[in-house]
Amino acid sequence: xxxxxxxxxxALDWGTSHLRAYxxxxxxxxxxxxxxxxxxxxxxxxxxxPALLRLIEPWLGQGTVxxxxxxxxxxxxxxFEAPYRPAPCKPGMAPPITPPTNDPRIALHILPGVSxxxxxDVMRGEExxxxxxxxxxxQFDGVLCLPGTHTKWIHIxxxxxxxxxxxxxxxxxxxxxxxxxxxxxxxxxxxxQAAFDQAVADMLSRPERLAQALFGIRAEGxxxxxxxxxxxxxxxxxxxxAELAATRPYWLGxxxxxxxxxxxxxxxxxxxxxxxxxxxxxxxxxxxxxxxxLAWTFLSETLQ
Amino acid sequence: xxxxxxxxxxALDWGTSHLRAYxxxxxxxxxxxxxxxxxxxxxxxxxxxPALLRLIEPWLGQGTVxxxxxxxxxxxxxxFEAPYRPAPCKPGMAPPITPPTNDPRIALHILPGVSxxxxxDVMRGEExxxxxxxxxxxQFDGVLCLPGTHTKWIHIxxxxxxxxxxxxxxxxxxxxxxxxxxxxxxxxxxxxQAAFDQAVADMLSRPERLAQALFGIRAEGxxxxxxxxxxxxxxxxxxxxAELAATRPYWLGxxxxxxxxxxxxxxxxxxxxxxxxxxxxxxxxxxxxxxxxLAWTFLSETLQ
Numbered sequence: 001x002x003x004x005x006x007x008x009x010x011a012l013d014w015g016t017s018h019l020r021a022y023x024x025x026x027x028x029x030x031x032x033x034x035x036x037x038x039x040x041x042x043x044x045x046x047x048x049x050p051a052l053l054r055l056i057e058p059w060l061g062q063g064t065v066x067x068x069x070x071x072x073x074x075x076x077x078x079x080f081e082a083p084y085r086p087a088p089c090k091p092g093m094a095p096p097i098t099p100p101t102n103d104p105r106i107a108l109h110i111l112p113g114v115s116x117x118x119x120x121d122v123m124r125g126e127e128x129x130x131x132x133x134x135x136x137x138x139q140f141d142g143v144l145c146l147p148g149t150h151t152k153w154i155h156i157x158x159x160x161x162x163x164x165x166x167x168x169x170x171x172x173x174x175x176x177x178x179x180x181x182x183x184x185x186x187x188x189x190x191x192x193q194a195a196f197d198q199a200v201a202d203m204l205s206r207p208e209r210l211a212q213a214l215f216g217i218r219a220e221g222x223x224x225x226x227x228x229x230x231x232x233x234x235x236x237x238x239x240x241x242a243e244l245a246a247t248r249p250y251w252l253g254x255x256x257x258x259x260x261x262x263x264x265x266x267x268x269x270x271x272x273x274x275x276x277x278x279x280x281x282x283x284x285x286x287x288x289x290x291x292x293x294l295a296w297t298f299l300s301e302t303l304q
Numbered sequence: 305x306x307x308x309x310x311x312x313x314x315a316l317d318w319g320t321s322h323l324r325a326y327x328x329x330x331x332x333x334x335x336x337x338x339x340x341x342x343x344x345x346x347x348x349x350x351x352x353x354p355a356l357l358r359l360i361e362p363w364l365g366q367g368t369v370x371x372x373x374x375x376x377x378x379x380x381x382x383x384f385e386a387p388y389r390p391a392p393c394k395p396g397m398a399p400p401i402t403p404p405t406n407d408p409r410i411a412l413h414i415l416p417g418v419s420x421x422x423x424x425d426v427m428r429g430e431e432x433x434x435x436x437x438x439x440x441x442x443q444f445d446g447v448l449c450l451p452g453t454h455t456k457w458i459h460i461x462x463x464x465x466x467x468x469x470x471x472x473x474x475x476x477x478x479x480x481x482x483x484x485x486x487x488x489x490x491x492x493x494x495x496x497q498a499a500f501d502q503a504v505a506d507m508l509s510r511p512e513r514l515a516q517a518l519f520g521i522r523a524e525g526x527x528x529x530x531x532x533x534x535x536x537x538x539x540x541x542x543x544x545x546a547e548l549a550a551t552r553p554y555w556l557g558x559x560x561x562x563x564x565x566x567x568x569x570x571x572x573x574x575x576x577x578x579x580x581x582x583x584x585x586x587x588x589x590x591x592x593x594x595x596x597x598l599a600w601t602f603l604s605e606t607l608q
Contacts, residue, residue: 076526084527119516120523150485150519166523167515168484175479180472181454208511208549211471212423215454219424219470222380223388245512 005032005059009066009300010106011292012052013285014073015125016041016149019051020285023059028293032059040072040079048079049101060105067106068096068296070288071125074110084115084122088160092131092294095302111295114161121166126152129259129284131291134159142255145272146284147264149174151243153250165250167243170264176214177235185221185231192233193270199237200244200271207245213238240271251277259287309336309363313370313604314410315596316356317589318377319429320345320453323355324589327363332597336363344376344383352383353405364409371410372400372600374592375429378414388419388426392464396435396598399606415599418465425470430456433563433588435595438463446559449576450588451568453478455547457554469554471547474568480518481539489525489535496537497574503541504548504575511549517542544575555581563591 007023014020017039023032038051052067059065074082080099096109113124126146133140133156144154149171154164177186203210217234220226244251251272258268259282269279311327318324321343327336342355356371363369378386384403400413417428430450437444437460448458453475458468481490507514521538524530548555555576562572563586573583 115523115527117527120520120527122523122526165516166519168480168486168518169515171484172476172480172518175483176472176476179479179483180475182472208546208552210514211473211543211547211550212469213550214472214476215470216424219419219426222426223419223421223424239515242512243515246515246517248512 006061007031007059007065009068009296010056010059011289011296012067012069012071012073013125013128013288013292014069014071014078015039016072019055021052021055022289022292023056024293024296028290030289040075040077043079045079048073049103052106053103056106064105064107066109066296066299068109068111068292068299070111070128070292070295074112075124080110082110082112084113087114087116087164088162089114090134090160091127092134092291093298094295096295096299109299111292114164116164119165121164123152123154123164123166125288126154127161128291128295129287130154130156130161131294132287132289133257133259133282133291135290135294140255140257142257143250145251145256145258145268147258147260147268148284153247155250165247167246169239169243173236173239176239177232181218182214182231182235185218185226185228186235187228188232190229190232191236191267192227192230195230195233196237196240196267197270197274199234200241200274203238203241204245204275207242210238210242236267237271240267244271244275251275256280257282260284310365311335311363311369313372313600314360314363315593315600316371316373316375316377317429317432317592317596318373318375318382319343320376323359325356325359326593326596327360328597328600332594334593344379344381347383349383352377353407356410357407360410368409368411370413370600370603372413372415372596372603374415374432374596374599378416379428384412384414386414386416388417389431391418391420391468392466393418394438394464395431396438396595397602398599400599400603413603415596418468420468423469425468427456427458427468427470429592430458431465432595432599433591434458434460434465435598436591436593437561437563437586437595439594439598444559444561446561447554449555449560449562449572451562451564451572452588457551459554469551471550473543473547477540477543480543481536485522486518486535486539489522489530489532490539491532492536494533494536495540495571496531496534499534499537500541500544500571501574501578503538504545504578507542507545508549508579511546514542514546540571541575544571548575548579555579560584561586564588 011022019038020035082097114127146152151167155162257280315326324339386401418431450456455471459466561584
């Protein structure tokens with residue numbers, strides 16, 4: 001297979017369940033992209049390099065191409081461990097670890113995650129999205145909300161991660177909607193916005209009622225024939241509302257930027273806007289690429 | 305197979321994941337017991353009668369034996385639907401449905417569950433445990449807490465179910481401990497009591513923090529090497545503490561009787577005792593059998 005793609009470097013977003021690769025040209029331009037399901041969770045130690053080569057082989061030529069990765073690939077159970085940097089710290093300004101590879105055509109660099117001692121918390125990958133926000137808005141002072149399997153709430157000031165916290169909302173939604181007794185009630189993908197809004201409001205005013213409110217979704221369906229879209233909206237609203245109750249000190253009176261998959265960003269920004277919070281929205285890929293590009297600029301200056 | 309067991313009637317506790325049968329003699333005595341994994345969730349419509357006969361065949365003879373069942377066997381997706389009775393109502397004093405069977409050696413009766421219109425809630429099987437409490441303590445005025453996959457909190461007065469509510473705590477614990485990212489932290493069966501107590505107290509004072517507290521279990525393990533027993537104690541304590549925060553109007557200033565599997569009863573009664581609540585403890589089987597016996601007495605008077 002012949003190709004004209006000759007990247008200056010290759011950016012990798014390598015998480016638990018996915019591997020996304022970008023052939024990068026000058027000034028953060030993307031020449032080509034590729035992705036696979038070879039996430040960290042699906043690979044054994046010897047599987048990482050072959051999985052990477054399968055994806056980026058078409059972009060490799062005679063010389064050595066630098067490859068810069070963020071995400072769970074740097075976890076203890078990943079390819080090579082990149083120890084956490086303690087917060088507060090400046091994302092995008094971290095020396096990566098540079099482990100050996102078998103194939104001489106790549107020079108691998110893995111960015112570290114960030115830890116917080118108290119309350120104990122960790123992130124891997126999201127710090128690169130923070131770097132993307134800082135690359136785009138160097139003066140940003142406020143909070144970044146990154147919903148996903150685990151939502152991160154990150155306080156940013158003076159281009160630093162000041163503090164952060166994690167909520168397992170996405171994972172709880174997946175387990176409850178897919179495997180609990182509520183699976184009978186919330187089938188399909190439709191989500192009723194009014195039911196969502198009411199559930200968010202219910203949790204923000206009475207957050208201690210979550211445990212009983214969840215089973216109420218099932219009972220409403222059995223007794224009153226509540227539809228799947230309303231039930232799904234209520235489940236999503238209860239969990240996001242409970243998260244907003246838990247993270248109130250992070251968003252109350254703050255500028256909030258929400259970054260992630262568009263459907264999730266829409267739900268979080270809707271819930272925050274209902275509380276009078278000014279919200280900017282971004283998609284996660286844009287932020288990750290901007291952050292990897294900032295980290296690459298820092299790294300190439302270091303390498304010179 | 306010859307046997308000396310000649311039951312006056314057969315009691316069935318037929319739930320989602322189990323079928324328990326009791327050959328009953330006079331005055332609530334148990335002549336023999338048998339159980340299988342043929343719960344409602346594992347059977348199709350034509351499977352119920354054969355599953356029952358496999359279990360009780362040794363107790364059947366020439367005549368017809370009455371069989372009285374409670375639990376999910378009477379749900380819409382069960383063998384025959386026994387429509388809910390609306391609360392308030394007297395458990396153990398309900399006419400069962402009496403559907404036809406193919407085998408003339410059994411006369412089947414299924415007890416109805418109980419529903420509550422607002423807040424919407426339902427129970428099937430637990431109403432028979434309530435009947436067991438009333439059979440044992442006819443003057444009981446207080447709250448019955450029945451922890452399990454779904455914990456029921458039931459306000460009882462004047463031998464009636466006045467109101468009730470359900471928390472999905474057991475199911476959430478199983479999903480989070482078995483399938484979420486926390487599974488890496490809470491392995492094994494040991495549970496640290498001090499970590500449990502602290503987590504219950506944390507949730508009762510700040511119930512809105514559940515969403516962030518859960519991920520903290522994982523982060524504590526990664527950063528500070530917290531052990532599995534402590535992590536398991538904290539997960540259990542966070543969820544039970546959040547449930548106690550949600551059900552405070554049910555237990556504050558009330559007499560509480562906790563009924564269920566001994567390990568769960570111990571955790572709930574410990575958490576409630578720490579709040580100064582007087583607690584009686586019972587095992588679930590004792591209550592179910594006493595309730596089925598009360599219902600049988602009522603039914604045999606009706607049949608005469």
